[in-house]
Amino acid sequence: MTSTHEIDWTGRVLRLRVEGPAQGGEFVARHEGRVVFCRGGITGEVVDVRVDGDPGRSFCRGTVQRVVEASADRIETYCPAAAAGAGCCDWSHIRAEAARGFSGRILAEQAGRIGRITVPGESVPVEVPAGDGAVTGWRTVARWVSGPDGVPGVRRARSRELVTQPCVQADPRLLEAVRAAAVGPHREILGVLGDDGEVHLARRPLTDQAPRGRDRRSGHAAATRARARHSRAEPWETVAGPSTVVRRVGGHAWRLPIDAFWQAHRSAAGHYAGLVGTAVTGAPGLPDRPTVWDLYGGAGLFSAAVLDVAPDARVTVVESARSSLGAVETALGADVAPRTVLARVESFLEESAGDRDPADRPDLVVLDPPRGGAGIPVMTALAARTRSRIVHVGCDPASLARDVGVLVAAGWTLVDLRGVAAFPGTHHVEGLAVLDSPRAR
Known part of the structure; x- marks a missing residue:
């Protein structure tokens, strides 16, 4: 049996030069050959960091106690809860424009490291939702x-x-x-x-x-x-x-249970709907009546965006939450409402794998999976069966990179990758990727 030297720096205060941002919101520094993940730092700063936890491996984690040399991007923390140590607005000490730049670097780094995807430059562009640059009061x-x-x-x-x-x-x-x-x-x-002010x-x-x-x-x-x-x-x-919440995007209105999923940022739903509509319009070789799958579709926000630009599309919404799925027809109208499937996406793909009618294969897929992403089996199936374009809205840079990497490895072309600062003041950044099939005309 071999033994390893146990290292425990817990409680030590280290003076460090902060390097780049890391997935998860901390910034990287190094000391005596080990990585120290610093909460509260910014690239280029010299800081004193107290080690909060040390698993005894090649890294440990700590919190900035004192800034010795401050970055020009540092501002006074504007969130009282975060200033008191809460985990909410962990980047509220960073200028918003600089924070978006750091988020773009994380998206690019994850794309390369996990997805094996080459992106131009060292950063992915990150935009504010629908031009709404507020850093406080944005959460509904x-x-x-x-x-x-x-x-x-x-x-x-x-x-x-x-x-x-x-x-x-x-x-x-x-x-x-x-x-x-x-x-x-x-x-x-x-x-x-609610969008009615309730x-x-x-x-x-x-x-x-x-x-x-x-x-x-x-x-x-x-x-x-x-x-x-x-x-x-x-x-x-x-x-x-009331027990139901009114949501509106464009000319559509939803009445949802209070706990049904909806974008937290007041401008994010409309922003994503616009991006999806643009991606559908630009998809190569779509037929007049394209078959579209809206996976992890919730209440059909993206289905509405698809039908706004392609009213003859044959849309299927797949969602495992009954409360959300029940609002689709109400929002879109019985005449144009898409087919709804109450199921996990994995189950839906397994059951539809034997469809022999080419019309049942999707021309275009939009998916908005939870933070863990769709996963390799789902993305592998979509790569093999989708004829034109896949639009992936990702909640997490690492899982988005993994999912998109499956498509790129299968010969798909990444035509757009961008970030959305849907959680300002925090390290959380969402991403949208648009990819075209090697079979697309």
């Missing part, structure tokens, strides 16, 4: 938790501890309503601002209050905890506003 869907005293707050970074200073992401009307509501102790609170609040008991941290098993453990938490969660109890 937000969550809080309450402690034993019933006061709502957000979690401290890498902790279950609550921070009760306000986070600036939520629309002020939501924050005001949450503060005024008597939600009770140990509750999860959901606030939603405020909706719901609550349910917390299902997981165990301490959490980041160790060598944290990625798998966090995913396991999240799945278990959602499976045990009780139904939401509405405490303010």
Whole structure:
């Protein structure tokens, strides 16, 4: 049996020169041959970092305690909750334009490292949703938790501890309503601002209050905890506003349950719908009545965008959440509403694999998977069966790079890759990739 030298720098304060941004929002520095992931740093700075956690491998993680040499991109943290240690607005100390640049570097780095995709330059362009450059008050869907005293707050970074200073992401009307509501102790609170200006609040008991941290098993453990938490969660109890939420994009209106998925940023849904419409219009060799699959389709936002530019398209929406799928026909009208399939995408692809009619194969696919991405089996199947174009809206740079890399390896051409700063003040960046089939005319 071999033994390894155990290293534990936990509690040490290190003076470091910060390098580039890393996937996950931290910045990279190095000390004595090890990587130190720094929370609160910016490229080029000299900082004192306290090591918060050390798994004993080639890296450890820490938080900036003092800035010795500041970057020109550093600003005063504008989120009170983040300034108090919450994990919400982890990039609120960085100028918005510079933060988009760092996000673009992360997208490019993940594309190359994970997807084996070559992108021009060192950065992918990152745009603000529909020109909406607000860094506060942009969120129309937000969550809080309450402690034993019933006061709502957000979690401290890498902790279950609550921070009760306000986070600036939520629309002020939501924050005001949450503060005024008597939600009770140990509750999860959901606030939603409809596009009609109506405020909706719901609550349910917390299902997981165990301490959490980041160790060598944290990625798998966090995913396991999240799945278990959602499976045990009780139904939401509405405490303010109607139980259905009005959403509008273009000439379409949806009435959705309060917990149905919708883009959190007030301008993101319309922005993505516009990008999808443009991608459909430019798809090579589409027939007059193209077959389109809208996978992980939610309430049919992208189906509406497709039908706006290709009204004769034969659209199928695949979604596993019944509450979202039920709103498709209401929003689009019974005469033009797409076919809806209540299923996991994997199951839908397996069941449709034997279709012999060429008309049942998609000419174009739009997919908007959850943060973990669609995965290699799904992307492999789509690469083999899609005739013209695939539009992938990705919530995470790493999973987007992996998914797109499957298509590129299969001979598909990446014609557009861009980021969307749909979570300003944070490291989270979304991406949109457009790829054309080698079979496209």
